[in-house]
Amino acid sequence: MRALLWLASIIAASLLAFMLGGYATDVYRKMLVWIALALSYNFLFGVAGQIAFSQFAFAGVGAYGVVILAHKLGLPFGVALAGAIALCSLLAFIVAVPSTRLEGFYLALATLAFAQLFLVVVNEGGDLTGGTGGIAGYRLPDVFGYTLRGPWYTVVLVLLVALTLHILLRLERSSFGRACRAIKDNPAVAAAMGIDVRRTKVITFTLTSTLAGLAGAAYAYVDNVINPPVFGLDNIFLLLFMIIVGGMGRPAGAMLGAVLLYLAPFVLEPIVGHAYLVLFGVLVVLAILFQPKGLIGLIDRLVDRLGPEQRA
Amino acid sequence: MTTAPLIKVEGLTKRFGGLVAVEDLSFDVESGEILALIGPNGAGKTTTFNLIAGVLVPSAGHIALDGQRIDGMPVHRIAGLGMMRTFQHNMPFAGMSLTANVLIGSHRKLRASVLDILAGRSFVRDEETQARQRAGELIDFVGLNAYRGADVTTLSFGEGRLLEIARALAGSPRVILLDEPAAGLTTAEISRLSAMIRRIAADGVSVLLVEHDMHFLLPLAHRVVVLNFGRKIAEGGSRDIVRDPAVKEAYLGEAAGALREGAPDA
Numbered sequence: 343m344r345a346l347l348w349l350a351s352i353i354a355a356s357l358l359a360f361m362l363g364g365y366a367t368d369v370y371r372k373m374l375v376w377i378a379l380a381l382s383y384n385f386l387f388g389v390a391g392q393i394a395f396s397q398f399a400f401a402g403v404g405a406y407g408v409v410i411l412a413h414k415l416g417l418p419f420g421v422a423l424a425g426a427i428a429l430c431s432l433l434a435f436i437v438a439v440p441s442t443r444l445e446g447f448y449l450a451l452a453t454l455a456f457a458q459l460f461l462v463v464v465n466e467g468g469d470l471t472g473g474t475g476g477i478a479g480y481r482l483p484d485v486f487g488y489t490l491r492g493p494w495y496t497v498v499l500v501l502l503v504a505l506t507l508h509i510l511l512r513l514e515r516s517s518f519g520r521a522c523r524a525i526k527d528n529p530a531v532a533a534a535m536g537i538d539v540r541r542t543k544v545i546t547f548t549l550t551s552t553l554a555g556l557a558g559a560a561y562a563y564v565d566n567v568i569n570p571p572v573f574g575l576d577n578i579f580l581l582l583f584m585i586i587v588g589g590m591g592r593p594a595g596a597m598l599g600a601v602l603l604y605l606a607p608f609v610l611e612p613i614v615g616h617a618y619l620v621l622f623g624v625l626v627v628l629a630i631l632f633q634p635k636g637l638i639g640l641i642d643r644l645v646d647r648l649g650p651e652q653r654a
Numbered sequence: 655m656t657t658a659p660l661i662k663v664e665g666l667t668k669r670f671g672g673l674v675a676v677e678d679l680s681f682d683v684e685s686g687e688i689l690a691l692i693g694p695n696g697a698g699k700t701t702t703f704n705l706i707a708g709v710l711v712p713s714a715g716h717i718a719l720d721g722q723r724i725d726g727m728p729v730h731r732i733a734g735l736g737m738m739r740t741f742q743h744n745m746p747f748a749g750m751s752l753t754a755n756v757l758i759g760s761h762r763k764l765r766a767s768v769l770d771i772l773a774g775r776s777f778v779r780d781e782e783t784q785a786r787q788r789a790g791e792l793i794d795f796v797g798l799n800a801y802r803g804a805d806v807t808t809l810s811f812g813e814g815r816l817l818e819i820a821r822a823l824a825g826s827p828r829v830i831l832l833d834e835p836a837a838g839l840t841t842a843e844i845s846r847l848s849a850m851i852r853r854i855a856a857d858g859v860s861v862l863l864v865e866h867d868m869h870f871l872l873p874l875a876h877r878v879v880v881l882n883f884g885r886k887i888a889e890g891g892s893r894d895i896v897r898d899p900a901v902k903e904a905y906l907g908e909a910a911g912a913l914r915e916g917a918p919d920a
Contacts (some may be wrong), residue, residue: 483683517757517764520750524758527747534741536708536733536762536825545768546884591749617673 352504352640355467359496367496368564374499377600378506378597380584384596386586389519390546395578396437396453399460400551401558401571403430406464406471408559409568412481414470422487423559430555434548442543446544449547455574464570476569496565502560506553507593510600513549514593522546523591583622587629589636598637657719660685660860661829665715668701668884673699677884678715683829684808688708688850688851688861690871694904699864702881703768706862707831708732719829734762734829740835742820744814746806754888755817756789759824760834785824792820796850803861812843819901836870843872872896880904 362370383397407426411417417425433456441452443510464471471477482490490498512517521542522534529539562568580603588599603622608619660680666679676698683689691699704710706717708729717725724732733739738759747755764785766778795800796816801809807818815835822830832851836844844867851874855861866869872878872892880888880895882904888895895901 395715398761415737452711512771513768515760517766518768518771520754520757523749524747528745529743530709532730532758533729534709534733534739535821536730536738536759537758538728538730549768606695613906624771626711 346506350506352500355500355503358370359493359500362493363390365373367493367603371434371496371499371564372561372602373601374496375444375557375564376581376584376604377597378499378503378557379554379581380588380596380600381503381506381510382550382557383587384583384591384593385514385522386546386550387528387582388596390522390543391513392442392446392543392547393450393546394453394457395553395575396434396449396460396551398428398558398573398575398577399453399457400434400554401561402460402464402570403420404558404566405568405573406477407555407561409477409562410470411478412483413477426559431548431552434551435544435577437551438544438547442540443462449543450504454575456576460571461574464573472605473571474570478565478567480566482563482566499560499564506557507597510552510593516543518545519528521581525616536628570624580622581625585636586626587636587637590634592636595638602637603621659873660720661862662718663702663706663715664717666702666705666712666717667714668698668705669711670715674884675836676705678710678854679881679884681858681879681886681889682713683862683914685828685860686855686858688855688863688874688876690865690866690875691881692865692871693876693887696883697881697904699878701884703831703833703862704782706735721900725731733914736762736825737831738762738822738825738829739826740815740833741832742833743835744811746814746817747808748807750806751802752793752798752804752806752809752817753786753789755806756792756824757785759821760785760788760826762825770838789820789824794888794893795823796820797846811838812840815843815847816838819847823854825846827859829862830854830863832861832863834867836865836867839909844853848874 345646359367359370379397379401383560386392404426407429408422411422412419437452437456438449441448454653464501465474467473482495506631521532521537523538524535524537525542533539558573584599584603587603588597589595606622607618610621616620616630631640660681663682665681666676667674679698679702681689693699695849699735701710705725708724708727708731712725715725716723719732719735719737722735723847724735724737729784731764750758764781766781770778782791790802793802794802796819797814797919798820801813806814806817811893819832819835835847835851839847839911848870861869863875875892878888878890878895879886880898887900887904888898890898
């Protein structure tokens with residue numbers, strides 16, 4: 343039954359790809375990348391309670407990694423993709439090990455530093471990273487003999503979201519997810535129950551950063567252009583807003599938040615211009631003050647209220 | 655008994671700067687034994703407790719669990735060896751159900767790594783099912799069956815204490831450390847708690863208690879270690895302890911009365 347629901351959702355989201363025009367396809371694809379990033383950031387921040395600002399930097403490592411390895415260094419695409427993902431895991435591990443102490447803001451500071459360092463490297467990377475202009479003019483090579491163009495690449499992004507969701511749900515519903523929640527609530531008590539707090543934190547950070555890298559690598563072939571500003575710090579706050587507004591710690595909330603806040607500017611910008619950012623800020627403050635469980639919490643309450651009547 | 659003690663504390667000393675909180679303390683705990691650590695305020699009971707649980711590192715001396723030295727080990731590894739504890743102020747995981755809270759206690763027994771979980775290996779589900787079943791039994795044992803799915807923040811103080819005990823037991827401990835378990839409980843709750851602790855010990859689990867409430871403690875403990883100013887001043891059965899002149903001296907005043915009243919009837 344659950345497998346059928348997954349299959350139906352994937353098919354529906356894929357079919358949509360074949361019905362959209364050029365502009366709508368671009369919006370849809372980017373939205374899917376945002377959803378994938380929101381899901382992994384939700385696990386890191388919302389479930390495990392780790393405050394980190396490096397989600398887009400790791401997306402950048404994935405994107406730049408695959409493009410440089412495949413198109414600048416000419417490695418076979420499979421090798422380039424695996425190499426970029428491995429690089430994400432390695433860098434995430436290196437950032438996490440010294441900074442995931444029992445308490446404090448070490449991880450927040452370390453990831454902030456890492457995000458800035460990444461920007462410096464890609465801006466100053468000369469020919470290899472294309473500097474401030476980034477890299478353009480490459481194309482996704484055939485993967486296992488398949489040419490993934492147009493709507494078929496959108497299907498790849500749908501599968502990316504499905505894979506990310508599948509991995510994170512499996513983790514969240516396991517003893518590992520429970521340990522993450524316990525650590526978020528009280529690391530000292532979690533340790534007294536036999537949970538290796540540091541190890542759990544390092545694994546969580548490495549895994550979610552690797553998933554961010556995978557989303558970044560997929561993003562690299564959405565426009566076949568990558569440049570530094572996308573992976574800067576502005577976007578990490580939008581990602582944070584998405585999770586808070588949608589409902590922290592809940593995958594459905596993260597997805598809802600990502601869809602709403604990604605699409606909102608398309609509706610709001612013609613009306614209020616860049617002031618939509620102010621609206622986002624107000625929305626976040628309202629969510630924190632009055633609805634800490636986010637929109638998904640509101641939906642839960644609605645369902646609860648409707649539920650008994652339907653049954654009666 | 656010919657078997658070695660489960661816990662062996664030898665020459666344990668803890669200094670905080672110039673203050674000696676615990677000095678040259680030695681005692682053993684056998685399997686299935688209920689040992690109480692008592693003493694006036696500031697005697698070093700809580701410090702000793704935290705040294706054994708691994709929250710503090712001793713300045714000198716050592717602590718062994720089943721022959722293995724545990725002093726200086728990280729808290730989670732000590733728990734992993736089968737030493738589970740409760741907290742004096744209830745410390746439930748607030749965002750989780752009662753069952754999930756108890757399941758956290760079973761963590762030391764779970765073998766599934768992240769890779770096993772991601773690969774969806776079948777033993778992961780079996781292990782989880784077993785842990786859930788055991789958690790259900792323990793919730794029954796402590797009498798919180800009505801609250802299984804409840805938000806733990808809605809529990810009363812006494813119920814919260816029972817959750818602490820169920821969570822510690824979920825790790826199938828060899829030793830359970832109870833930090834003032836009777837504090838804040840009603841008389842009825844205390845008598846239920848005593849019966850529960852006896853049953854836990856009867857299953858072969860060592861129970862180490864830090865406690866103020868003599869009425870609760872003296873009839874319950876198999877053996878009592880009395881501390882004063884960080885030193886052991888007496889050790890023995892409840893009946894001997896209350897007659898010990900050094901203990902009377904340490905407990906002069908109100909507490910001395912409590913000592914006499916709480917002594918089991920001869």
